[in-house]
Amino acid sequence: MKKRRLYILIFIVSILGLSIVQYQYLRIGINLAKVQFSSKIGLASEQIKNTLETKNKLTFLLANAIREDSLYFNISVDSLKNASSHFLNDFLTEKLVEKGIEADFSYRLFTKDSAYYLKSPVVYERSAEVVTYPIEIKGYLPNILDADLILEMKFRNLDSYYLSKLNGLTVPSLLFIMGIIASILWMLKTYYWQRNVITTTNEFINNLTHELKTPVFSIGLASKMLADGISEEKAPLLEIIRQQVERLKTHIDKVLELASFEESKGGFDLKAIDFGPNLENLCKEFETLTSFEKVQFSFTLIDRPYWIKADVPHMENAVNNLLDNAKKYAKDPMIELISRIEKGSLVIAISDNGKGIGKKDQKLVFQKYYRVSNGNKHDVKGYGLGLSYVKKVIEKHKGTIALQSEVDQGTTITMKIPLYNKNGKKV
Incomplete structure (x- = not known):
């Protein structure tokens, strides 16, 4: 107000x-x-x-x-x-x-x-x-x-x-002033309309995520009950279920935080951390999950350690979102993650062999709710929130995100996060 x-x-x-x-x-x-x-x-x-x-x-x-x-x-x-x-x-x-x-x-x-x-x-x-x-x-x-x-x-x-x-001076001046007034009124109207849309959307997300908490809790409880007497052969599958339930709980909490973050400037707690072990664990978990599917995944972590200021759950969610997207948009996915140090930044590049993104859509994919369509339909279900969320996370970490893609040739998304030393000072 x-x-x-x-x-x-x-x-x-x-x-x-x-x-x-x-x-x-x-x-x-x-x-x-x-x-x-x-x-x-x-x-x-x-x-x-x-x-x-x-x-x-x-x-x-x-x-x-x-x-x-x-x-x-x-x-x-x-x-x-x-x-x-x-x-x-x-x-x-x-x-x-x-x-x-x-x-x-x-x-x-x-x-x-x-x-x-x-x-x-x-x-x-x-x-x-x-x-x-x-x-x-x-x-x-x-x-x-x-x-x-x-x-x-x-x-x-x-x-x-x-x-x-003086008509050559007064009439154009009056027209310009009227044009400025009309433009500013239109911008203010659009701004407050968008604010109302964001408020309504956040209320919807809050309600939805709260409703999801109940089934997630039930799945977690059921998985614990199944742990008794399960065979050693199926124990890894149960462990994956439990890991993913915990991850889903984290996602729900972070979505709630993101909604509150859009309303204010809170929602992120940046701390100096070596993100290398976290990134390696993410890659290994994704490798385990994709081993049950027709997915070829490889990762290479170069120039470690990766000291950055990060909100770890948000950063992990951002990387998971990109890996999950890379898997969705190819018939026989081949995914590669490479991380390295470059000019004072941690660079994480995720490449796939999917159907690629056209030049027109490349400028829009990071907008909230935007989804690349195939004709009049979407081949993969979703809400168009993933890349928007990833971009917000990277920007909050004072980093940048870039997309390179060719239709039918695949896509590479590159994130750059500033490096810090152990004391939290920028390199």
Whole structure:
């Protein structure tokens, strides 16, 4: 629960921090856009001013419209003003667009004493959203009117205009933030779903292993009762039964420990030990068991002793799992175990002549519950827990496990466990 709250807190803080950073970048972008806009307005204003200060067709038309003198054009005063307004509007639009300004605007051309004036087809009233840029006109027009002349341009909703210019920055940023939020939410959902699956699975394993304890106890009790009066010829078989019952009891206990290990960080007790004798006993027991089957098994233990830090029952279970797997997947199994010392590690390699594993499945066989299938069926019964368990054990011993396999050529699984001296110091 504490980890869950911590993850959620980190997620919220990260998103808030990212949003604040993005907001600051947005403010900087808007300020830059304002500076660019002011610069462009200054350049456009200079061109507009230069044009309106000289005598040309536009200024001649404007002069007559402002003075309401329509005799030269032979049209009404209202028509003259309307035409002049549109011509001036087109002229201003052209000059603004040339400088990269496409914002909506209105204008008013008037004398300071307001005796004469001309306005745009659309007029913006003064408000907080309207920004005004006045241009004082000199030259031809003021001389004809004999009055100071002002061209006043008004722009509305410039903040929206600045944001539109930043769409290349803001829209992708918002999309990326939304993508990050969606991805993290999906990951959190998947994580907690997996945690629920693990919890449910461990409960099932706990219940199953507890149920297995009763028949195992009964078999052990029955084997002890059979020991009285049994012939010498059958005594080794009974001993094998008793050994395997004890091993099964150990397996059950270790599976229970593994389930608790997945819920917490406990479950392993690593101690410095020479694992050579244990490994030799495992091999001899496996040799005895396989002597009753069509299995060829050989083992070679080189460079002894093997001082490692190990939880012995878990390590023994890991080796037994691999030997048992090697036996399952071949018609006439030929199994070889070789152990040696290599670069400060104990290397245990187990090879078989089984049907092998395809490249695609090799990456997945160590996952929990995964089993290599043959078409739509599994040739060997099982639950897909063995190799997952082995990998967890080896990783807990700070070792590595690797698999080499070719289809129809067999498989070799190699475990490497760090070596230590008798005092528990790494070699």
